[in-house]
Amino acid sequence: MNWLRAFDASARHGSFTLAAEELGLTPSAVSYQVRGLEAQLGHKLFRREHKLLNLTRLGHAYLPVVAKAFADIDASTWNLFGKGFEQEVTLRCLTSLNLLWLMPLLGEYKAQFPASRLRVLSSSWSEPSLGESIDVDIRYGDGNWPDGAVLPLMHNEVIAVAPPSLLGSVPHSDLHNLPMIEMTGVVDTWRHFFALHDPKVTIPEPTYKVDQSLIALELASRGLGIALIADVFARPYLERGTLIRASDTALSTQHGHYLVLPSDRNSHRPEVSNLVTWLQSQAGSGTALHTVA
Known part of the structure; x- marks a missing residue:
């Protein structure tokens, strides 16, 4: 069992040193246990270069088998000994998205999973995390991100x-005569909007350029x-009447929100699977976790 844990x-970490930190061992002890497993199996699982x-070809094939076995043990322990076992x-x-969509829903998540322990972090940009252990991003x-399994969450109109x-x-x-607020770093811009709404107009430069939808919404709500804005972000402001739709024209966004399950974490843990399934149900995507194994 220790050999399998070490493997x-x-x-997952691609490193004996990082694996040792997770397991509370020394890197040499982890390396020794992996060599013991390789000797028992009669095949190399890693290439050390x-x-x-x-991972070798056989190592790649063996990893999901081992990960699923540990996930099954975790799930059985969780079911037999109570939800207090959740990690x-x-x-x-x-x-x-955190403030405008996720936060209002977390009470429902806690009611459905009362023993859950959720650590929520915020990010400004869609990029791999550095130095943080993220289970669901x-x-x-x-x-198109290479550092984990990717699941669709939602695509919204702009x-x-x-x-x-x-x-x-x-x-x-x-x-086009009103002051315009535009998001930086997006592909759905005022130029694309007016190409549909009124292609004959000359579009002036935006009065404000901001890097977050929440800032754009706050500027607009202050007149x-x-x-x-993506409609998922605008919805709370529209419901309160703080903002109204300026046009029936909508852009079908080229990008969307995705769940990324980093490859250096165990996505088979029941509490991770539960969170992924719940997030997808709230967003209406409903794609099963196992489809991206």
Whole structure:
């Protein structure tokens, strides 16, 4: 069992040193246990090249078998001895999605999983984490990240929103004359919007450029301009009446929100699977965890 634990941790981290930190052992002890397993099996599981640790073909094939076996043991222990056995799950989420979509739902999550221990982190950009052990990472983009298994979460339309006071001052055909708020680093811009809404107009430079949807929404709600925002973010402001839709035109976004399960973590843990399934049910995507094994 110790040999298998050493193999599992070393494969997930790609390092005897990091595996040793997880297991509370020395790197030499982990290396010794992996060699013992390889001797027992009669095959090499890792290629050791210039201090780099890479799985062999057989190692790649064996890892999901070992990971599933540990997940089954964890699940059985969890079912037999109660939910108090749950381990902490770390979820990282983009700040705007965290505040505008996730936070209002967490009470329901806690009611469904009362023994859960959830650690929630925020991020500004969709990039691999550095120095943090993340179990589930919510990112925005094209879904092409090499550091883990990727599951679709949600794709939203992008809509134009404005405060009622500002929008009432001009006809809808003159939206381009209002101060515009634009997000940096996105592919769905005011240029794309007006190409659909009114392709004949000359689009001025945005008055404000911001890096988060929450900032854009707050600027707009204070009467400082119109914002182009994913409808999932605008929904709370629309429901309160702080903002209204400035046009029936909507962009079908080229990017979306995805769940990334980093390859250096055990995504088969029951508490991780439960969180993934719950997030997908809330977003309406419903893609099963096992489809990306």
